[in-house]
Amino acid sequence: MHQEFKGTPTGEQVRAEAQAFIREVLIPLEQEHGIGYESDVPIELLRQIWKASRDAGLYGAQLPEKLGGRGLTIYDQCLLKEDVVSAGAKLGAHVLGELGGPPRVGHLFGFATEQQLESHFLPVVRAERTVCFALTEPGAGSDASRLASRAEADGDHFVLNGHKRYISGAPYADFAILMAATDPTAGPKGVTAFLVDFDQPGVTLDSDYLPISGQRSHADIHLENVRIHKDNIIGGLGRGFQLGMARINVNRLLHCPTMLGLARRALTAAAEYATQRQQFGGPIAQFQAIQHMLADMATELHAARSMMLDVASRIDRGEDTREASAMSKLFASERAFQIADRALQIHGGVGLMKGNDVEFIFRALRMYRIVTGTSEIQRNTIAKGLLKNLGS
CATH class of the missing domain: 2.40.110.10 (Butyryl-CoA Dehydrogenase, subunit A, domain 2)
Incomplete structure (x- = not known):
């Protein structure tokens, strides 16, 4: 379903490299150390992953080339982040430095002094500090x-x-x-x-x-x-x-691929389970009730992804996306959680058990309707912009 969207040639290359890194480096490391979604991960292992990702050209790929990145567009970043999250690696967020790496400081380079660049920001880019x-x-x-x-x-x-x-x-x-x-x-x-x-x-x-x-x-x-x-x-x-709000529209949007990556994983898990689970003489995927749930999940995921990538394109063109970014965050968080909810329903009792991917995804996606700006805050932003435009 996601293949109809393509980024720039560089973006597509980084997407392929990220998948290879997750498959060949990250997942084997997770298996070797018995890492699950809720594991307490030793900092030494995280530093190993950050360094390996940096050496692979992925850690900080979002940054401009002059800062050691790959110069990805916002559109590229959305596709890349969704890919990384949907791959199912438990430590996937660390591949791009989402929890303490370059994405946290990239927009501040223009405000940092030379001393601050040397002491704090550039070491983050090099995976030496977080x-x-x-x-x-x-x-x-x-x-x-x-x-x-x-x-x-x-x-x-x-x-x-x-x-x-x-x-x-x-x-x-x-x-x-x-x-x-x-x-x-x-x-x-x-x-x-x-x-x-x-x-x-x-x-x-x-x-x-x-x-x-x-x-x-x-x-x-x-x-x-x-x-x-x-x-x-x-x-x-x-x-x-001011600095904190300077990239709020971009930051709101860049949370969407995380949600949609989790939703995509939930949809895939639900579809696979539906073809395997046998009831009344055949797989539950033969029942229209299940098919309709899967159809709604796929439709909502496509709609949320289309909205996200439309906003990303507008940001790349330099447009003001204050309301559009809030709309995307609102829609993605609400729809992604609905997708996870249906995935849990399709799994039945199995989906309620700790250790099942959809059980974790359900809990994780519930958080996104609150964190990084609640759904109500997004609605405030959208309504304020709408009413302002009507009055202008």
Whole structure:
């Protein structure tokens, strides 16, 4: 179903290379170490994968060629990410550095100083260091202007205190791009982005929760009188919120291929199971009820993918996709979860058991209607744009 969409020649080459890497390197490593979707993976193994992927030209392939990447378009990136996720490798996200690699910093190279490039950003590209983005707090999620973390000036330093919550990639990271209020009275214009190394005195990480996915890829960051030199401010004082929002339309879209890759895997698993499961003298795929579910799943996946790739093309052309990106994220997250729900229904009792792929995919996709911007936040963005356009 996905073969009707093609990227650039470079994009198609990287897609083929990624599939070969997953098949020949990653999956054998997972089997050797007994890695499942919810395994606690040793950091040494992750570093081995990051380095191998970098050597294969995949880690950071999204970046421009001048930064060591392959110069992929957003359209290429969507196809590539969906391929990687749908391949079924348990550690597939690490192939492209999604949980702490170049995708986290690529849009910040234009704001980083030479010193910051050498100390933090380029080592991320080379798979030598890993990074996370720390914005969310216990009292600040969708409303990021409510940050309680504070950064107070003290000579050439700032003293940071606060608590960051549910930070994805934090357990693997060496440092964070961390948002803190330097002027609590200025709202979003008082938020500044800092480079915070985790070996700094006063920085601690912990995780007292386990998300529905069962994966320990999130952690909290605690800051207690952490002294950060002013040279570690990115983009200037009070520009942190701007930097965080600068690629929001792209970032919203680039979560869609992850969801659709999981949905594609669920559809494939459901179709295969339906042809194998015998009931009443034949495979359950012979029953119209099952066929209709599979047909709806395939149709919804095609529609969501078509929407995603349309928005990707528009971004590549330089168009404003604020509402369209929100639409794609909303539609993909809702439809992908429906696909997983039907896949679970087709599997019956087998699908309810831990260790079954569709059981994990069901839980993982339920998260995406909340994380990276809830469905309600996406609807707010869409409606705001619609009403604004009607009034113009």
